[in-house]
Amino acid sequence: MPTLDSGFTEEVELAGHIIDSLLLPKVLDEIMSQGGRFEILEISVGQRRQDPTKP
Numbered sequence: 001m002p003t004l005d006s007g008f009t010e011e012v013e014l015a016g017h018i019i020d021s022l023l024l025p026k027v028l029d030e031i032m033s034q035g036g037r038f039e040i041l042e043i044s045v046g047q048r049r050q051d052p053t054k055p
Contacts, residue, residue: 016052
């Protein structure tokens with residue numbers, strides 16, 4: 001399905017427990033549901049459950 005490229009770009013930064021809280025997939029789903037595209041520029045995932053994901 002073709003989409004219009006409006007040329008609009010916005011950078012979003014997430015931090016915290018974005019994977020186990022399901023925040024990351026919710027944000028990505030919202031972007032796609034609005035016809036947008038995303039590119040993950042950088043991600044650092046913690047090794048232990050208490051480690052937050054850092055931008």
